[in-house]
Amino acid sequence: MDPAFPDGFASGRISELRFSTTCRYTKNFKPQMRFESDEHTMALYHFDDTEGDIAHDVSGNERHMQLKSSKWVCVASDEPVAEPAP
DSSP states (O other): OOTTOTTSOOOOOOSOEEEESSOOOSSOOOOOSSOOOOTTEEEEEOOOOOSSSEEOOOSSSOOOEEOSSOOOOOOOTTSOOOOOOO
């Protein structure tokens, strides 16, 4: 178990999430502000909704996700959501 997450959960904000059928990154990278779907995308979530308990898959594969214990938070488009890894 990771000592940074003793209960097995992490807290934070997620603005983009993409599941892929291939490895996309093999070294340090600067994350894109908005992911796009391609032939390797299994599911893509922009988290643009502001209410409800469903995150809609915009990849076209209809793998919608039900959210549990989540809270929608509006973030200004120019506000950084995450710092790139060193």
